[in-house]
Amino acid sequence: MIEVKELSKVYHEGRGIKNISFRVEPGTAFGFLGPNGAGKTTTIRLLMGFLKPDSGLVTINEHDCWREKTEVKKIVSYLPGELHFIENLTGADFLNLIAGMHREKIHIKKNRDYFISALELDLEILIRKMSKGMKQKLGIISALMLDAGVLILDEPTSGLDPLMQKVFIDLILEEKKKGKTIFMSSHQFVEIERTCEQAGIIREGKLLSVQSISQLREAEYQTFEVEVESKKDAELLTQSHLNLTAIQAGCYVIRVGGELDNLWLALSQVRVKRFRQRSLELEEAFMDFYR
Numbered sequence: 001m002i003e004v005k006e007l008s009k010v011y012h013e014g015r016g017i018k019n020i021s022f023r024v025e026p027g028t029a030f031g032f033l034g035p036n037g038a039g040k041t042t043t044i045r046l047l048m049g050f051l052k053p054d055s056g057l058v059t060i061n062e063h064d065c066w067r068e069k070t071e072v073k074k075i076v077s078y079l080p081g082e083l084h085f086i087e088n089l090t091g092a093d094f095l096n097l098i099a100g101m102h103r104e105k106i107h108i109k110k111n112r113d114y115f116i117s118a119l120e121l122d123l124e125i126l127i128r129k130m131s132k133g134m135k136q137k138l139g140i141i142s143a144l145m146l147d148a149g150v151l152i153l154d155e156p157t158s159g160l161d162p163l164m165q166k167v168f169i170d171l172i173l174e175e176k177k178k179g180k181t182i183f184m185s186s187h188q189f190v191e192i193e194r195t196c197e198q199a200g201i202i203r204e205g206k207l208l209s210v211q212s213i214s215q216l217r218e219a220e221y222q223t224f225e226v227e228v229e230s231k232k233d234a235e236l237l238t239q240s241h242l243n244l245t246a247i248q249a250g251c252y253v254i255r256v257g258g259e260l261d262n263l264w265l266a267l268s269q270v271r272v273k274r275f276r277q278r279s280l281e282l283e284e285a286f287m288d289f290y291r
């Protein structure tokens with residue numbers, strides 16, 4: 001459905017994205033994570049046909065996103081990362097304006113009412129008087145109400161409070177049940193974990209990894225904190241083949257994937273002063289890609 005192949009777009013200063021490839025299968029969601037300035041919005045702008053690639057291929061439903069952008073726009077609904085509204089309209093006026101540009105107005109209005117009630121937005125307020133979170137809700141409603149087959153969402157929960165982030169996750173899961181294909185960027189691992197089949201990590205314009213969320217769960221590490229008695233014990237421990245990070249003299253964080261046999265073996269050879277298991281969230285495992 002969405003295919004990105006060896007895609008590059010480099011701006012004058014050398015920033016941008018380089019040689020990115022991934023696929024989003026129909027009816028699935030792909031989460032795009034990465035630090036500030038990593039290239040998420042650039043990738044999204046290429047998907048939307050706002051930017052011309054330097055090289056590579058980017059297609060949605062086999063339509064080239066640059067050359068066939070009109071076709072692409074018919075099947076895609078887009079939520080920009082930075083929202084710009086006509087500030088003197090009310091929320092209701094704005095949504096009517098958007099609905100008016102599309103066929104299926106009755107269907108869109110029905111959807112709109114559902115999303116307004118789910119996100120609890122007062123539409124009678126002038127947009128210029130809305131808070132950041134309210135404007136974000138308005139953007140989400142305008143993107144979801146169109147019922148497009150493909151949703152491209154740039155940091156959709158930015159500005160939403162935790163309760164509304166949860167509502168958003170539920171809405172996305174409902175959209176997926178309807179068969180939508182979703183690509184969304186985020187800084188919130190949790191919303192990607194709950195909604196997406198795959199997660200891509202981008203840093204400095206390069207796609208570091210594309211992971212299946214279910215595989216990530218299976219491969220979840222366990223982490224332990226160990227303090228040993230003496231310098232000699234510390235030396236012995238560092239000679240083991242464990243994944244060790246020293247946090248202070250004689251004190252280590254040990255990460256273990258899978259069986260713990262090697263950990264027990266290494267610990268049996270040293271005098272342990274303190275031992276505790278840290279619970280390592282999936283998020284933390286994923287954060288390693290950021291570092």
Ligand SMILES: Nc1ncnc2c1ncn2[C@@H]1O[C@H](COP(=O)(O)OP(=O)(O)OP(=O)(O)O)[C@@H](O)[C@H]1O
Nearest residue numbers: 011012015016034035036037038039040041042043
């Ligand atoms: N029009 C432009 N001209 C020159 N450089 C740009 C332009 N747009 C983006 N960049 C640079 O390209 C890099 C990627 O920017 P991009 O907006 O894609 O990052 P991002 O991952 O969306 O970041 P954030 O999480 O902060 O929104 C950054 O270094 C940015 O400064």
